[in-house]
Amino acid sequence: MLQIQQLEKTYKNAAEPSLQGLSLQFSDKSIAGLLGPNGAGKTTTISILCGLVKADAGKAFLLGMDVEKEREAIKRRIGVVPQSIALYPTLTAMENLQYIGRLYGLGSTLLKERINQYLQLFGLEKSAHKAIRYYSGGMKRRANIIASLLHEPELLILDEPTAGVDVQSRNMILQFLTEYNKLGHGIIYTSHLLEEAQQLCDEIAIIDHGRLVVQGKPVELMQEQQAQSLEQVFLQLTGSSLRD
Numbered sequence: 001m002l003q004i005q006q007l008e009k010t011y012k013n014a015a016e017p018s019l020q021g022l023s024l025q026f027s028d029k030s031i032a033g034l035l036g037p038n039g040a041g042k043t044t045t046i047s048i049l050c051g052l053v054k055a056d057a058g059k060a061f062l063l064g065m066d067v068e069k070e071r072e073a074i075k076r077r078i079g080v081v082p083q084s085i086a087l088y089p090t091l092t093a094m095e096n097l098q099y100i101g102r103l104y105g106l107g108s109t110l111l112k113e114r115i116n117q118y119l120q121l122f123g124l125e126k127s128a129h130k131a132i133r134y135y136s137g138g139m140k141r142r143a144n145i146i147a148s149l150l151h152e153p154e155l156l157i158l159d160e161p162t163a164g165v166d167v168q169s170r171n172m173i174l175q176f177l178t179e180y181n182k183l184g185h186g187i188i189y190t191s192h193l194l195e196e197a198q199q200l201c202d203e204i205a206i207i208d209h210g211r212l213v214v215q216g217k218p219v220e221l222m223q224e225q226q227a228q229s230l231e232q233v234f235l236q237l238t239g240s241s242l243r244d
């Protein structure tokens with residue numbers, strides 16, 4: 001579902017490149033984790049995949065399609081949950097979701113059905129008519145995920161979907177991702193929570209300084225590195241020095 005070949009990116013006025021020949025791939029319909037320390041290049045990679053940032057060199061393919069050349073076709077088949085909340089704070093969840101659903105061209109009956117279904121699934125049905133600015137952090141994250149789901153994409157890409165949420169919301173989000181994957185949809189997600197990634201992911205890639213460090217199945221990487229946990233693999237391979 002994802003192939004990245006030799007991606008390079010240096011932001012304007014940046015002292016150092018953010019991606020330096022990053023190559024990796026994730027298999028179809030898996031739950032894949034893109035992991036790495038602060039500043040490793042995870043968000044830059046996701047931004048390139050979504051067309052928000054242009055790579056200086058290299059290629060990336062989502063569902064077999066070139067992310068630069070087949071933007072429109074990709075947009076219809078993927079859902080992207082950004083790290084920051086991409087909802088209008090003064091509008092209610094219902095208003096936000098109706099607006100976003102219409103952008104995806106969903107007809108009003110189907111849209112209404114999907115909004116109700118997902119608000120219920122994510123435990124937000126009672127707050128459907130409350131403005132997003134009055135939502136808690138966990139509620140905002142859950143609503144942010146629904147916004148990327150209304151067109152039921154084959155592939156869902158999430159940038160730190162469980163950052164800063166309580167245990168209950170996190171548990172709900174992870175359970176949803178597992179169920180959505182069981183329905184035959186692919187998931188790519190980033191996280192700093194390695195225990196969570198170890199439990200959730202079929203495969204992971206650890207990146208650092210804009211390059212691939214290692215990729216594979218969590219259990220196999222733990223065996224190869226003679227480690228007890230994915231966190232231990234991560235520390236062994238990326239070192240314990242603090243990052244800016």
Ligand SMILES: Nc1ncnc2c1ncn2[C@@H]1O[C@H](COP(=O)(O)OP(=O)(O)OP(=O)(O)O)[C@@H](O)[C@H]1O
Pocket residue numbers: 011012014017018036037038039040041042043044045
């Ligand atoms: N718009 C930008 N302009 C300049 N430099 C940037 C920009 N966005 C990111 N960077 C730099 O690129 C590098 C990679 O950042 P990126 O956000 O992709 O890393 P990350 O792995 O997502 O980090 P984190 O875990 O902290 O979210 C960092 O050194 C960051 O400072």
